[in-house]
Amino acid sequence: MSGKTVFSGIQPSGELSLGNYLGALKRFKDFQGANDSLFCVVDLHAITVRQDPAQLRQRTYSGVAWYLASGLDPAQCTLFAQSHVSAHAELAWILNTFTQMGELERMTQFKDKAARHKHNINAGLFAYPALMAADILLYDTHEVPVGDDQKQHIELARDVAERFNGIYGPTFVVPKMVAPKAAARVMDLQDPTSKMSKSVDSLGTVFLHEDEKTISKKIMKAVTDNEGMIRLDKDKQPGVYNLLAIYAACHDQTPEEALAQFTGKGYGDLKKAVAEAVVTVLAPVQARHKELMADTAQLDAVLAAGAAKARARANKKLAEVYAKIGFTPRQG
Ligand code: AQP
Numbered sequence: 001m002s003g004k005t006v007f008s009g010i011q012p013s014g015e016l017s018l019g020n021y022l023g024a025l026k027r028f029k030d031f032q033g034a035n036d037s038l039f040c041v042v043d044l045h046a047i048t049v050r051q052d053p054a055q056l057r058q059r060t061y062s063g064v065a066w067y068l069a070s071g072l073d074p075a076q077c078t079l080f081a082q083s084h085v086s087a088h089a090e091l092a093w094i095l096n097t098f099t100q101m102g103e104l105e106r107m108t109q110f111k112d113k114a115a116r117h118k119h120n121i122n123a124g125l126f127a128y129p130a131l132m133a134a135d136i137l138l139y140d141t142h143e144v145p146v147g148d149d150q151k152q153h154i155e156l157a158r159d160v161a162e163r164f165n166g167i168y169g170p171t172f173v174v175p176k177m178v179a180p181k182a183a184a185r186v187m188d189l190q191d192p193t194s195k196m197s198k199s200v201d202s203l204g205t206v207f208l209h210e211d212e213k214t215i216s217k218k219i220m221k222a223v224t225d226n227e228g229m230i231r232l233d234k235d236k237q238p239g240v241y242n243l244l245a246i247y248a249a250c251h252d253q254t255p256e257e258a259l260a261q262f263t264g265k266g267y268g269d270l271k272k273a274v275a276e277a278v279v280t281v282l283a284p285v286q287a288r289h290k291e292l293m294a295d296t297a298q299l300d301a302v303l304a305a306g307a308a309k310a311r312a313r314a315n316k317k318l319a320e321v322y323a324k325i326g327f328t329p330r331q332g
Contacts (some may be wrong), residue, residue, distance in 0.1 A: 012059035014198035023147025029071030080306030087314035183249035250277035
C-alpha cells in the first residue's frame with residue numbers, strides 16, 4: 001500500500017457512455033492494489049433525477065459489472081453501492097449544514113440538470129454536491145479520479161472539508177482530483193461543445209454496450225469542421241480535438257502524441273482510426289460485462305462484501321464527526 005486512499009463513483013442514471021469509460025472507469029484498475037481504493041455505484045445520487053425502479057436496479061448491477069469488467073478486483077479494492085452504507089446519507093446531512101446556498105447555486109451541473117428537468121428541480125438535485133463531499137470525506141480520501149466535469153464538485157468538497165476542520169480541528173483529509181491525461185471531458189460527437197452524456201440518447205453518445213457497427217457508425221458521423229486540417233485546437237476545431245483525445249485515451253497517449261500520427265491525413269482517416277481504437281478497447285470489456293450480467297447473485301455477493309468493508313470504516317468516521325459536533329454517543 002502506498003498509504004493513499006482513492007475514492008470514485010458512477011451513477012446508475014443511464015447506460016454508461018464512452019465518456020464514463022475514458023474519463024473514469026478505464027483508469028480505476030491502476031489505483032487498486034497499491035492504494036487503499038473504494039469504488040461505488042452512487043445510486044443515491046441517481047435518484048436526484050426520477051428513475052424507473054426496475055431500470056435503476058438493473059443499471060446498478062450493470063454498473064458493478066462494468067467496474068469488474070474494467071479490471072477491478074474486489075480482493076484489491078472496496079466495491080459497493082452507496083445506498084448500502086447509510087453513513088453516506090447521514091454525513092451528507094451534516095455537510096449540508098456546512099455548505100452555503102450560494103455555493104450550490106454556482107454549480108454548473110445543477111444549472112444544466114435544472115434546465116433539463118424543469119418539472120423536477122428537487123432539493124436533492126440542489127444538494128447533490130454535499131452528498132458527493134460526504135462520499136469522499138467519509139473515507140479520508142486523498143485522490144479522486146474523475147472526469148473534468150466534476151472539478152467544481154471536488155473543489156466544493158475541499159472547501160467543506162477545510163471549513164469543518166477550521167471549526168472542529170483536523171477531521172477530514174482535503175481531497176485532490178486526478179484527471180486523465182487525455183479525454184478528461186469527452187464531448188458529444190454531434191455537438192462537440194457539449195459533454196458526452198449518458199442520459200442523452202443520441203447519435204452523439206457512444207454507449208459501452210453498443211455493437212461494433214453502431215459505435216463505428218456514430219464515430220464516422222461525428223461532426224468536424226471545414227478547416228480540412230487535423231490540429232489540436234479545442235476552440236476552433238472542437239470536433240477534431242475530441243476525436244484526437246478519444247484516440248489518445250484509447251492508446252494511453254497524450255493528445256499531442258496522437259496528433260503526430262495523423263500528419264498529412266484527412267478527417268476520414270482520423271474517424272476510421274478512432275472507431276477502430278474504441279471498438280478494440282471496448283471489445284474485451286463488453287464480453288466480460290456480458291458474462292458478469294448473467295449472474296446477478298454473484299454481483300449481489302460482491303456488493304455485500306464491499307458494503308461490509310465500507311460500512312465499518314464509514315461508521316467510525318461518522319462517529320468521530322458526531323462526537324465533534326456534540327451529539328451524544330450512540331449506545332449499542
Ligand atoms: N463526457 C465525459 N468525459 C469524461 N468523463 C466523464 N464522466 C462522465 N461523463 C464524462 C465521468 O464519469 C464518472 C461518472 O459520471 P457520473 O455518473 O457522475 O455522471 P454522468 O455520466 O455525467 O451522468 P449523469 O450525471 O447521470 O447524467 P448526464 O450524463 O446527463 O450528465 C465521473 O468521474 C465523471 O467525471
